[in-house]
Each structure stands twice: as C-alpha cells, then as structure tokens.
Amino acid sequence: MKCSVPNGVNTSAHIGWCPGCGHGIIARLVAEAAQALGIEDRIIMVEDVACGEFAQNVLQFNSIGAAHGRPIITAAGAKRVRPDAIVIAHPGDGSAYSIGMESTIHCALRNENILALVVNNSVFGMTGGQMSPTSLPNMKTTSSPHGRDVTKNGNIFDAMKVLSQLDIAYLARGSVESPAQVIKTGKMIQKALEKQMNNEGFCLVEVLSPCPTNWNLTPQEALEFMKEQEKYFQLGEFVDKGGK
Amino acid sequence: MAKVLMKGNEAFAEACIRAGCRFFSGYPITPQTEILEYMSWRMEEVGGQFVQTESEVAGINMLFGAACCGARALTTSAGPGFSLKQEGISYLCGNDIPAVIADVMRIGSGLGDIFQGQGDYWQLTRGGGHGDYRTIVLAPASVQENADLAYLSFDLAEKYRHPVLVGSDAAIGQMVEPVELPEMREYDMNSHDWAIAPRKQGEEQKVIWNTYYTIGADTYMDYLKDKYRTIEENEQRWESVQTEDAEIVLVAYGISSRVSKAAVKQARAKGIKLGLIRPITLWPFPKKAFEQLGSQVKGFLCVEMSILGQMCDDVILATGNKHPVESYGEFANVPSEEVILEKVQQMLKQD
Amino acid sequence: MSKIVLSLERCKGCHLCVSVCPTKALTPSGELGEKGYETVRVDEEKCVQCGSCYRMCPDYVIEIL
Numbered sequence: 236m237k238c239s240v241p242n243g244v245n246t247s248a249h250i251g252w253c254p255g256c257g258h259g260i261i262a263r264l265v266a267e268a269a270q271a272l273g274i275e276d277r278i279i280m281v282e283d284v285a286c287g288e289f290a291q292n293v294l295q296f297n298s299i300g301a302a303h304g305r306p307i308i309t310a311a312g313a314k315r316v317r318p319d320a321i322v323i324a325h326p327g328d329g330s331a332y333s334i335g336m337e338s339t340i341h342c343a344l345r346n347e348n349i350l351a352l353v354v355n356n357s358v359f360g361m362t363g364g365q366m367s368p369t370s371l372p373n374m375k376t377t378s379s380p381h382g383r384d385v386t387k388n389g390n391i392f393d394a395m396k397v398l399s400q401l402d403i404a405y406l407a408r409g410s411v412e413s414p415a416q417v418i419k420t421g422k423m424i425q426k427a428l429e430k431q432m433n434n435e436g437f438c439l440v441e442v443l444s445p446c447p448t449n450w451n452l453t454p455q456e457a458l459e460f461m462k463e464q465e466k467y468f469q470l471g472e473f474v475d476k477g478g479k
Numbered sequence: 480m481a482k483v484l485m486k487g488n489e490a491f492a493e494a495c496i497r498a499g500c501r502f503f504s505g506y507p508i509t510p511q512t513e514i515l516e517y518m519s520w521r522m523e524e525v526g527g528q529f530v531q532t533e534s535e536v537a538g539i540n541m542l543f544g545a546a547c548c549g550a551r552a553l554t555t556s557a558g559p560g561f562s563l564k565q566e567g568i569s570y571l572c573g574n575d576i577p578a579v580i581a582d583v584m585r586i587g588s589g590l591g592d593i594f595q596g597q598g599d600y601w602q603l604t605r606g607g608g609h610g611d612y613r614t615i616v617l618a619p620a621s622v623q624e625n626a627d628l629a630y631l632s633f634d635l636a637e638k639y640r641h642p643v644l645v646g647s648d649a650a651i652g653q654m655v656e657p658v659e660l661p662e663m664r665e666y667d668m669n670s671h672d673w674a675i676a677p678r679k680q681g682e683e684q685k686v687i688w689n690t691y692y693t694i695g696a697d698t699y700m701d702y703l704k705d706k707y708r709t710i711e712e713n714e715q716r717w718e719s720v721q722t723e724d725a726e727i728v729l730v731a732y733g734i735s736s737r738v739s740k741a742a743v744k745q746a747r748a749k750g751i752k753l754g755l756i757r758p759i760t761l762w763p764f765p766k767k768a769f770e771q772l773g774s775q776v777k778g779f780l781c782v783e784m785s786i787l788g789q790m791c792d793d794v795i796l797a798t799g800n801k802h803p804v805e806s807y808g809e810f811a812n813v814p815s816e817e818v819i820l821e822k823v824q825q826m827l828k829q830d
Numbered sequence: 831m832s833k834i835v836l837s838l839e840r841c842k843g844c845h846l847c848v849s850v851c852p853t854k855a856l857t858p859s860g861e862l863g864e865k866g867y868e869t870v871r872v873d874e875e876k877c878v879q880c881g882s883c884y885r886m887c888p889d890y891v892i893e894i895l
Contacts (some may be wrong), residue, residue, distance in 0.1 A: 237895065244890055255842075260885070260887075296684065299543075302566055302567065313544035317676055338532075455846075
C-alpha cells in the first residue's frame with residue numbers, strides 16, 4: 236500500500252508537538268482529506284491558542300490564529316464572508332467545551348457551515364495538563380492531583396450526547412488510538428468537508444488523541460489509556476444528515 | 480444630498496453600510512441596541528451578513544474572523560458589553576487587523592445605568608484589554624458627526640491595519656437630528672493583500688497570527704513604535720471654538736462639548752474670554768490644538784461626564800502642566816452651562 | 831514493489847510505529863537521531879508495507895513509496 240505524506244503537510248517545518256502526541260496524526264488527516272477532495276487552495280484553518288496551533292507551521296493552508304476558545308466562532312465569521320472557502324476550526328477539548336462552549340452550541344444552533352475539528356486529549360495540554368471538561372472521573376491532572384472528583388468538579392462532558400439533539404449536518408467521534416481508527420477518523424473528516432462543500436451546515440468531528448506528556452505516560456502506555464478514554468467517549472457517527 | 484431626520488445610532492449604522500461595511504455581529508445592550516436592530520434588516524438589503532451572537536465575546540471574535548478575511552466588519556456595544564469586547568480588540572491589535580467597534584457610552588462601572596455617560600474614556604484611550612496597545616478613538620458630538628466618523632473609521636482602520644473605536648454616548652446615539660448621509664460606495668474585500676481568502680493558483684500560504692511571530696520581537700518593537708508615532712502625527716482631529724484670545728479654555732468632547740459650546744457663547748456675551756477645544760480623536764489626543772494656543776491662556780476646564788475627570792490626564796500631558804487644569808465632572812446629568820460659567824469665573828478670580 | 835522509507839531526522843522516538851507494526855519489522859534502533867531521541871530501524875524482510883506505521887507516525891517520518 237502506497238502511503239506518502241500529503242502535499243498540505245510541510246515536512247521541513249518545525250513540528251512542535253511532543254513525542255507521541257496525536258496532533259500530528261490529526262493534522263495529516265486534514266491534509267489527506269483536503270488532497271483527496273482537491274480543496275487545498277480553498278481551506279482556511281482557524282487555530283486555537285493551544286497545542287493545536289502548531290498546525291500553523293505544519294499545514295500549508297491559509298490560516299487564522301484565533302483567541303483561545305474562539306476558533307469555532309471566528310471560523311463562523313470567516314465562512315460568512317468567504318463562503319467559497321472551506322473553513323476548519325481546530326480547537327481542543329478545553330477550548331470547545333469549556334471557555335468556548337457558548338459558541339460551540341450556538342454555532343451548531345445556527346448551523347454555521349463550518350467544520351469544528353475538536354481534538355480531545357482530556358486535558359489542557361499547553362498549560363501543562365490541567366483538568367478539562369473531558370478529564371475522566373478520578374483522572375489525576377495538575378489541577379486535580381487526587382483525581383477528578385465528579386461531585387466537586389462536575390461530570391465529564393460528552394459532546395455527542397448534547398449536540399446529537401441539534402439540527403446539524405454531521406457529528407462524529409473518532410480516535411487515533413490505532414491504525415484502523417486513524418483510517419476511520421480520516422473518513423469522518425473527509426465526509427464533513429464534503430458536507431461543507433455541499434453547504435449542508437455545521438459539522439463537528441471530535442478526535443480522541445493521546446497526550447503522553449501530560450498524562451505522565453509513555454507513548455505506548457498512552458495508547459493503552461486511550462482505551463479507558465473510549466469507555467467514556469463512544470466512537471462513531473451520531474448525526475449524518477443528507478444534503479439540504 | 481438632502482438632509483434626513485435620523486436617530487444618532489441609526490445614522491451611524493447607515494453610514495457604516497454606505498462605507499462598505501458588510502459584516503455585523505453583536506449583542507443587544509442599551510443604549511446601543513438601535514444599531515443592532517438597524518443592521519438586522521439593512522444588512523439583508525445590501526447582501527451583507529448580520530449575526531446576533533450569543534454574547535459580546537462571541538460578537539467580537541466572530542468579527543475577528545470576518546475582518547481577517549478582509550471584510551469591513553463592525554461590532555457595537557455599550558458599558559458592560561464593551562468590557563467583554565476587550566479580548567477581541569487586543570487580538571485585532573496583536574494581529575494588525577482593521578475593524579470598527581463602537582461604544583455607545585452609558586454611566587457607571589458595573590451595571591451603572593443606561594443614561595449617557597463618558598466614563599469609558601480611560602478604557603477607550605488606554606487600550607482596554609491586555610497588552611501593549613492603543614487604538615484610534617473617534618468621538619462624535621452630533622448625529623451628523625456620528626455618520627461622518629463612521630464613514631471615516633473604516634478608512635483609518637485599513638490605512639493603519641488597526642482597530643478603530645467610535646466612542647459616542649447615549650445622548651448622541653439616541654438624539655434625532657437632521658443628517659446628510661454620505662454616499663454609498665463599493666468596497667472590494669480583495670483589495671488588501673493580507674486578507675485571508677481561498678488561494679489563487681500559485682499563491683503562497685497566508686497566515687494571520689501574532690504580528691511579532693512574523694517579524695520577530697526586535698523588529699516588532701520598532702514597527703509598533705513607528706505605527707503609533709505615525710498615527711499620533713497624522714490623525715489628531717479637533718475643533719477649536721474661539722480659542723484665539725481665550726483666557727480659559729474648556730476641553731470637552733461628545734455630549735459635554737455641546738453644552739460647553741453653548742457656555743462659550745454665553746460667556747462671550749458677558750465679556751468673558753472663554754474658548755473650547757473639542758477633541759474629535761480621543762486618541763491620538765489633539766495635542767496640536769494646545770500647542771497653537773496663545774500666551775493669554777490662564778487655565779483649562781475639562782467638562783465631561785466622568786466623576787473622576789478622566790480626560791484631565793491627557794490635558795495635563797498636552798499642556799505640560801503649565802496652567803491649572805480643573806475638572807467639572809458630572810455623573811447622571813449632562814453638565815450644565817451655569818456650572819461651567821461659575822467654575823470659569825472662579826478660575827479667573829483665583830488667577 | 832513499494833518500499834518503506836524513513837526520514838529519521840524528524841523522528842522524536844515515540845515508537846508508536848513499533849507498537850502497531852503487525853510483523854515486528856520496526857524496532858527501536860538503539861541510536862539517537864538528530865533530535866536526540868532514540869530512532870527506529872526497519873527489517874525490510876519482515877515489512878509487508880501495510881502502512882500502519884505511516885498512519886500512526888505523528889512526525890511524518892514514515893512513508894511507503
């Protein structure tokens with residue numbers, strides 16, 4: 236099977252992610268989907284202030300660096316005035332489900348024609364591994380050193396349960412825990428981009444991703460831990476509407 | 480063009496449309512709401528985008544996306560809502576993105592109240608958000624000027640790749656006056672090479688992020704100092720009223736400048752040599768207006784709707800503290816001509 | 831016939847490729863690469879060019895060409 240790094244990836248760029256981080260895989264999936272659809276020139280990436288923003292170096296697409304927590308709403312603003320562009324917001328779980336939650340929900344309610352590609356590693360990565368809305372119960376983070384106590388810190392947020400109730404175009408959760416899941420996740424991203432090309436509306440693809448550094452695990456152990464993550468965050472497609 | 484009778488906020492909104500603004504995202508808050516309401520139907524008529532966002536934070540960050548793509552973009556707010564805009568204004572500055580943000584000022588900190596106020600002066604002129612920045616601030620004093628400055632604001636924003644704030648107030652926003660609206664003009668979203676758009680064939684990647692990432696920290700220091708120096712040099716705007724022989728000079732903007740102007744007229748009728756400097760740009764503060772004053776000047780009286788007399792700082796800076804700078808600040812009421820005249824007479828006695 | 835190609839100058843030594851290689855063709859090399867991480871080596875006899883390593887590599891080190 237031929238596998239070559241897609242054109243959208245700049246391999247000579249500084250790849251800022253830690254060893255074993257899933258971000259690099261997810262960035263490559265975006266570039267593969269764009270290449271398969273022939274839309275590389277149309278893409279506008281809207282990055283977060285978080286680990287995901289290293290994609291501004293790696294992906295050779297036009298891009299906007301939004302404020303932390305604001306990629307989804309900023310992407311919606313870009314798409315409104317550049318309807319020919321294919322706009323991808325690229326937040327993490329802390330961004331999309333904590334500080335940026337109001338716009339995640341309201342962009343879905345307005346069915347903004349963008350893809351929100353949410354990288355869920357169950358922590359705030361760039362600030363050093365604090366608890367996020369998707370940190371697992373009893374998970375030790377730097378801001379839940381005795382483990383996440385859901386009675387004190389609240390329950391974990393499952394975007395699929397909430398957003399599947401809304402009238403949006405596509406909602407799916409993938410994972411980069413294994414080559415098979417990586418392939419499936421790539422298909423989800425491609426499908427979401429096709430839907431945007433067809434003006435179908437809001438798409439959110441969440442991708443479970445390992446953060447060995449902040450999970451205090453080796454990359455191999457982190458892949459194992461992702462099986463724990465998957466117990467709380469079911470994989471699959473949750474909304475898949477036909478064209479308008 | 481014939482004059483029409485319009486509310487200040489609506490004249491502002493219409494002038495923005497005529498300046499080529501085709502994107503508005505905002506949230507209702509008194510006394511700004513007429514702008515949002517006007518845009519809700521008017522944007523549709525001209526094929527623009529209107530979004531009533533989930534919050535002011537969403538409004539400014541949605542505007543950020545549109546503005547990065549080259550659209551003439553507007554968001555407006557007041558008081559508590561304007562505080563929420565600061566995150567995005569700081570990002571616009573950090574990324575060199577033009578946009579227009581209006582603050583239709585109301586009184587007080589916290590909730591305050593919905594009456595006209597001028598207590599956002601420091602927030603407007605000092606850079607209300609985090610980091611090392613300022614923005615151009617335009618202060619209209621009539622419905623006509625609300626329209627004229629709206630029209631100008633987009634040009635200034637793009638000239639310097641920098642956000643422009645329009646600081647009006649509830650009185651200017653709510654009053655109805657005859658206004659000659661500017662002509663409708665076309666604006667091409669693709670007229671700026673920095674604007675993000677789908678790439679043309681062979682075009683290089685465009686990235687908008689921290690400007691200092693692109694040009695390096697040392698270059699950025701010079702770049703920024705130069706940018707602010709240029710704006711300060713070129714963009715000071717003001718109106719001087721009978722300052723040629725004035726012994727006391729009032730300094731007032733917006734709603735307070737209207738009563739100040741009337742006070743000058745009254746004073747002159749009584750033989751008191753009173754003048755007025757009305758800053759039209761709050762930043763850059765019109766220092767040049769003060770440099771032009773003669774040696775007969777004995778003192779300045781700042782008239783503003785601010786208990787703390789926020790603008791006094793700038794008058795002191797502009798005059799080198801050579802003469803007394805007194806403050807007449809009001810809170811819930813518009814300053815009165817009578818009190819202005821009393822204070823002026825007191826100042827002349829003390830001299 | 832396709833062939834596995836490694837650009838080890840980008841390798842950060844996470845060894846996710848080693849973990850997912852179904853034929854154990856990829857193993858830790860015992861040597862440090864340019865970035866100071868332990869790189870990987872491939873036994874081309876064992877490699878079936880399945881592409882699993884390409885899919886899991888976060889640093890675009892591995893291609894099947």
